[in-house]
Amino acid sequence: MAAPVRTGDEVELSVDSLAYGGNGVGRLNGFVVFVRGGLPGDRVRARVTKVKRGFAEGVSLAVLEPSPHRVEAPCRHFGVCGGCRFQDLAYDEQLAAKEQQVRDALVRIGRISEPPLEPIVPATSLYRYRNKLEYSFARTEAGVDLGFHRAGRWDEVIGVDECLLASELGNRVRLAVRDWAREEQLEPYDQATGEGYLRHLVYREGRATGQVLVTLVTAPGERFETGYFVDVLRRFPEVRSIHWAVNDTPAERTNLPTRLLFGEEAIEEEILGLRFRLRPGAFLQTNTEMAERLYELTCEVAGLTGREQVFDLYCGTGTIALALAGAASEVWGVEISEEAVACAIENAARNGIANARFVAGNVGQVLEELVERAGTPDVVVVDPPRAGLAGKALRRTGALRAARIVYVSCNPTTLASDIRVLREEYGYELVRCRPLDMFPHTPHVESVSALELRADVGG
Ligand SMILES: C[S@@+](CC[C@H](N)C(=O)[O-])C[C@H]1O[C@@H](n2cnc3c(N)ncnc32)[C@H](O)[C@@H]1O
DSSP states (O other): OOOSOOTTOEEEEEEEEEOTTSOEEEEETTEEEEEETOOTTOEEEEEEEEEOSSEEEEEEEEEEEOOTTBOOOOOTTTTTBSSOSOTTBOHHHHHHHHHHHHHHHHHHTTOOSSOOBOOOBOOSOSSSOOSEEEEEEEEETTEEEEEEEBTTOSSOEEEOSOOTTSOHHHHHHHHHHHHHHHHTTOOBOBTTTTBOSEEEEEEEEOTTTOOEEEEEEEOSSOOSOHHHHHHHHHTSTTEEEEEEEEOOSSSOOSSOOEEEEEEOSOEEEEETTEEEEEOTTOOOOSOHHHHHHHHHHHHHHHTOOSOOEEEEESOTTTHHHHHHHTTSSEEEEEESOHHHHHHHHHHHHHTTOOSEEEEESOHHHHHHHHHHHHOOOSEEEEOOOTTOSTTHHHHHHHHTOOSEEEEEESOHHHHHHHHHHHHHHHOEEEEEEEEEOSSTTSSOOEEEEEEEEOTTTOO
16 A cells, blocks of 8 residues: 655544554554554544655654543653653553554464463552662753653653652662762763763662662772762662672673672572572563562463473573472573573572573574483473574574473564464464563563474474
8 A cells, every 4th residue: 555644744643552662553544654652542643754665653743632541640750751651551451452462463473363362461560660770870950860761862861759660769779879979079971972970870679588789880980989889878778789880881881890899799589489699780570570470470381290301591590490490300591691690500509499400502502402411301481582582593492392382572573473483384383372561651561472382293
């Protein structure tokens, strides 16, 4: 269909649904227009910003008739802060939209006409659910401030008085560090000029243990009195570990080496009764409550009897492997980050789990060698990054011919395209898929799927 619009046009349209990624979907005589800022049920005036072959993109300029699903956003920074996009959409509608996105992906990309989709698992807490927040320092009218990027801008940071996704303690710690920066007259780092000093504050909280780890990230040089910084944070007894990292490049970097300024090297979080060590750079799901639901669901979908050989691919710090170990004969985790593998091994020992082993490596490259060491798996769990089972990983995983693959996904589009290959080329059938909302008010949606090797192709 020829596009009925051109870039720069202003159009009026009704928004029917939310596409994956969070833009509203409207139609002009059947031609799809993705509208940033449009919610399902809205009639909006939008400006077209891009026209492609089969669709256009635009941005909402005015809501002409608001959706009946619109609600008051409780956060005072809503709309300005880039953090939460859907606080103004009723939570039931957020859930319905996310469930629909997973269904659409399985139908359109996965080519499954009637996917075995189960109802989405809602989040237990709609606010204050994050166990990790990364704030940027910036200069605002109020002075040095700490906050998040302005919505739609990578080069501008807004100060935040209260973040409703952080715990109350997390908010108090951030304000204490902001006040310290003002008192010490330290300048925020400016990425454009390379001047200034303070870059980020990373706050991590073991939500089940109450332990807090704080990492200050600065430009090079020791321009603050470390002892006083520690004193400021030690007013909070929960703060058990204080680190300092230096980023000497203009680019944002994660996993920087850190210097311990106070306390223990790591804190702990507890998930499903297991203790996990949290070092500054170690990955852990950022919503503890929902990580428990995710891992419970993964265990249920894996359906282990105690006799299985299990591979946990993309295992991070070993959370899924350790959650499954009690119900398996043996679990092998594979993970590219050596630091995460070291944490996984430590976590296994900390929890007295002897039948979980971990190897560092790229899933696409180490699977054949792992099979030689460990034998063929009965069940394979995969929890890849957003890009899915990229490159050789998909083919090598399919070629394992495990009776069951449990696919934990944070991106329904790559999930669906991987499932399509596993169905069409490796003889797997999708038997269940259950979406899960770990991040209310954001476009993210997780899911856990089970694929089974069809009897006619199984060994
Ligand atoms: C979504 S996280 C899952 C972590 C873990 N399952 C959890 O729930 O905490 C994905 C993990 O895959 C790892 N990773 C990314 N690419 C990889 C690759 N090619 N091979 C192995 N691991 C990889 C990342 O380092 C990250 O720890």
